[in-house]
Amino acid sequence: xxxxxxxxxxxTVASPSLILGIESSCDETAAAVLxxxxxxxxNIVASQDEAHRPFGGVVPEIAAxxxxxKIEAIIDQAMNDADVQYDALSAIAATSGPGLIGGVITGLMxxxxxxxxxxxxxxxxxxxxxxxxxxxxxxxxxxxxxxxxVSGGHSQLLAIHGLGDYERLGSTIDDAAGEAFDKTAKVxxxxxxxxxxxxxxxxxxxxxxxxxxxxxxxxENCDFSFAGLKTAVARAxxxxxxxxxxxxxxxASFQTAVADCLTDRTARAMQQFSAAQDGPYRFVxxxxxxxxxxxxxxxxxxxxxxxxxxxxxxxxxxxxxxxxIAQAGLERLQAGRVxxxxxxxxxxxxxxQSAARTAPASGSGRKGPKS
Ligand code: KG4
Ligand code: ZN
Numbered sequence: 160x161x162x163x164x165x166x167x168x169x170x171t172v173a174s175p176s177l178i179l180g181i182e183s184s185c186d187e188t189a190a191a192v193l194x195x196x197x198x199x200x201x202n203i204v205a206s207q208d209e210a211h212r213p214f215g216g217v218v219p220e221i222a223a224x225x226x227x228x229k230i231e232a233i234i235d236q237a238m239n240d241a242d243v244q245y246d247a248l249s250a251i252a253a254t255s256g257p258g259l260i261g262g263v264i265t266g267l268m269x270x271x272x273x274x275x276x277x278x279x280x281x282x283x284x285x286x287x288x289x290x291x292x293x294x295x296x297x298x299x300x301x302x303x304x305x306x307x308x309v310s311g312g313h314s315q316l317l318a319i320h321g322l323g324d325y326e327r328l329g330s331t332i333d334d335a336a337g338e339a340f341d342k343t344a345k346v347x348x349x350x351x352x353x354x355x356x357x358x359x360x361x362x363x364x365x366x367x368x369x370x371x372x373x374x375x376x377x378x379e380n381c382d383f384s385f386a387g388l389k390t391a392v393a394r395a396x397x398x399x400x401x402x403x404x405x406x407x408x409x410x411a412s413f414q415t416a417v418a419d420c421l422t423d424r425t426a427r428a429m430q431q432f433s434a435a436q437d438g439p440y441r442f443v444x445x446x447x448x449x450x451x452x453x454x455x456x457x458x459x460x461x462x463x464x465x466x467x468x469x470x471x472x473x474x475x476x477x478x479x480x481x482x483x484i485a486q487a488g489l490e491r492l493q494a495g496r497v498x499x500x501x502x503x504x505x506x507x508x509x510x511x512q513s514a515a516r517t518a519p520a521s522g523s524g525r526k527g528p529k530s
Contacts, residue, residue, distance in 0.1 A: 178192070179238070179248050180252045180485025182266065183258075184286045187207070191482040200242070203240065215351050219261060223265065248277060252489075253284065255267045255284065255505060256504060257287070258506065264504045267502070275500060280498075287308065288323075291487075293477070294476075302324075303319055304319050307446075308445050309335070310335060312338070313335050322491070327509075329381025334385040336385060337354060343389060358410075358451055363407040364406075365407075366414065368408035371412050372388055374388055380427075383420060422458060429465040430465065438466065442469050442470065443472070444469070445472055445476075445477055
C-alpha cells in the first residue's frame with residue numbers, strides 16, 4: 160500500500176469503536192484503550208521521573224531511549240487491562256507532535272506498525288489537541304469552551320469552538336508555566352519535577368516576603384511571559400541566606416506571582432470569549448500545572464467573577480496521558496478524519512495554524528512558527 164494513501168481500509172466506522180491511544184512526546188510513555196460506548200477501558204502511564212531526576216529536567220536522549228525500551232510493554236499492558244484483543248481495535252491514535260522528536264517517532268512508528276498490520280486507520284494526533292479535548296473524557300463538556308493549557312512545554316489560552324476548530328487567544332512568548340516551576344525548583348535545589356515540590360515548600364512560606372515581577376500584567380492581549388520571573392527568582396535566591404525559611408518564602412512568592420499572571424491573562428481571555436458568543440460559558444484548565452491547588456482556587460474565583468463554570472478534568476487526565484490522545488482519536492475517527500501512514504512526526508505543530516502563521520507567539524525558526 161502506498162504510504163501516502165489515507166489508510167481507511169473498511170471506511171465504515173464500526174460501532175462501538177475501540178481506539179488504542181499512544182503518547183510519547185515528552186517523558187511519559189503511555190497507552191490507553193477507549194471505547195465509544197463503554198468509555199475508558201485502560202489508561203497506563205509510565206513516568207520517567209527517576210531517570211531525569213539527577214539532571215533536574217527532561218534529557219531528550221534519555222527520554223527517547225526509555226520510550227523505545229518501554230513502548231511495546233506499555234501497549235500490551237493497556238490492551239490486557241482493557242481485556243481487548245488487537246483484532247477488535249477500530250483505529251490507532253498516536254501523538255505525532257509537538258514534542259521531543261525521538262519520543263514522538265517511537266510512539267508514532269509503533270502506531271503505524273499496528274495500523275498497517277491490523278489494517279485499521281491511523282490517526283496522527285496533535286498533543287495539544289489531546290489536552291484540549293481531555294475534559295470530554297470525564298465531564299459533560301460540550302463545545303464551545305475556554306481552555307487554559309498550562310504544562311511543562313506549553314502555556315496557552317484557547318477558544319475551543321469544535322473538533323479541529325481552535326482559536327489561540329494567548330500564549331507564552333518565552334517559557335511555559337511548568338518550565339518556570341521546574342527551573343525555580345532547580346535553582347533552589349527542591350527536586351524534580353519542580354511543580355509539586357515548589358507547591359509543597361510554598362505551603363510553609365509567606366507569599367509577600369519577596370517582591371517578584373508580574374510580566375505582561377494588564378497588557379491588552381492574553382499572552383504570558385515567565386522568563387523574567389524565573390531570572391528574578393534566581394537572583395532573589397542568590398542573595399538570600401538559603402535557609403529553609405527563605406526557600407519557603409521564595410517558593411510562596413513565586414507561586415503567587417505565577418497565579419497573578421495566569422489569572423490576569425485568563426480574566427482577559429474570558430472577557431474576549433464571552434464578548435464573542437452567547438453563554439453558557441465554560442472554562443477548562445488542563446496540563447500538569449493544573450494540579451496546583453493555589454492556582455486552581457484562584458482560577459475558580461476568576462471564573463465565578465466572569466460568569467464561567469469551571470471544569471477541572473481529574474488529575475490523571477491533566478498531565479500527559481494516552482487517554483486524551485485516544486479521545487481525540489475517537490472524535491476524529493467519528494468525523495472521518497484519519498491520516499495516511501506517511502503522517503510525519505513534528506517537533507513543532509501549532510494547534511491554531513492560522514494564528515501561528517500570522518502572529519507566532521514565540522517567534523519563527525527555520526522550521527516555521529514555534530507556537
Ligand atoms: O502536562 P505535563 O504532565 O507534561 C507536559 O506536557 O509538560 O506537565 C508537567 C508540568 C511540569 O512542569 C511540572 O512541574 C508541572 O507540570 N506540575 C506542577 C504541579 N504538578 C505538576 N506545577 C505546579 N504545581 C503542581 N502541583
Ligand atoms: Zn502535555
